[in-house]
Amino acid sequence: MERGKISALQMAMLLYPAVLATAILSMPSLTAQSAGRDMWMSPIFASITGFLAVYLAGSLHNMYPGKSVIQITEAVVGKMPGKVIGFFFFFFYLDLSGLSIRSYSDFIVTSFLFTTPQTVVISSMVLLCALCVYSGLEVMARVGQLLFPLFVLPILIAIIFLVPDLQPKNMLPVLENGWLPPLKGAIPPSGWFSEFFIIAFLLPYLSDVKKGMKYGLTVVLGVMISLVIVNFMVLFVLGESTANKLYPLMNVGRYSRAGFFENMEAVIMAVWIVGAFVKTSLFYYICSLVIAQWLNLSDHRPVVWPLGILIVQFSFWATPSTMAISRFDFLTFPYYSATIQLLLPLLLLLIAFVRKRKKKKSAV
Secondary structure: OOOOOEOHHHHHHHHHHHHHOOHHHHHHHHHHHHHHHHHHHHHHHHHHHHHHHHHHHHHHHHHOOOOOHHHHHHHHHOHHHHHHHHHHHHHHHHHHHHHHHHHHHHHHHHHOOOOOOHHHHHHHHHHHHHHHHHOOHHHHHHHHHHHHHHHHHHHHHHHHHHHHHOOHHHHOOOOOOOOHHHHHHOHHHHHHHHHHHHHHHHHHHEOOHHHHHHHHHHHHHHHHHHHHHHHHHHHHHHHHHHHHOOOHHHHHHHHOOOOOOOOHHHHHHHHHHHHHHHHHHHHHHHHHHHHHHHOOOOOOHHHHHHHHHHHHHHHHHOOOOHHHHHHHHHHHHHHHHHHHHHHHHHHHHHHHHHHHHHHHHHHO
């Protein structure tokens, strides 16, 4: 199927922007709606789902080394039930790819390219991602490695220039209403952290598999710290009005008084475009890999272009408007994501564990 190999470090460089890209813009607002001033705590609680997702993916791979999630599913529950579960995985990641590209296009059109048709923005990004996916995992990992500094450095630059605008008093009083608000605020970002289960689709193609779990957990920690910092930045500049903003980080960039460095929002846009490209490419690749294995194809490339058309269509079918995406992220996505990427793998792991114990007892 996929003959390329990537290192654990390259995998980490793909995972970090893939999860963080869509979270840094809208997540502070979604968190603030429940957590208020304590929004900075919520990513810490939400990261538990990320650590769990990596643990589940690693445990399944250790029990069935070298096999993909689809192959593991069929080995655990049988061929036909495995095909049904495999289709759920495919539909979920196809839907997620459509949502990701729709979020990207909404941000670009509403913030910068006001008169550009959304179809043009979506189709151009999907075409670019399709070329990357068609080239294989090794090429995609190298592109991710090349773009990684372009994703991280602008965030660091933005933090430095935003220092004069920060008002730490906005976080006070801490835990005014107890622990419940930040715990409620952790529900929306938990959906993004659950996405770390995609590591399960990459582990079979690592050249240094033993480092896979270590790097996976490290990336979860890195994303958690990054989201805490972003939440602090937004809270220190916007205060309690964060909950009323659609893209709080963009508002922070526009309010910034960065001296000679003007148009800070352009830096945020650059980060978003790079992250959206990596995220869409990775989920696009997973979709092509899953459907190819589901259909027992020897190569994923024949399905790449048809999948591109489906992703474009799903970007319009998924949600009718920007506000609908925001409601979906707040009310539905955390539970939708956890069901497919946490509960389903946990069930597979339990069944696999019980079956292996029964085999050992029968052998004795």
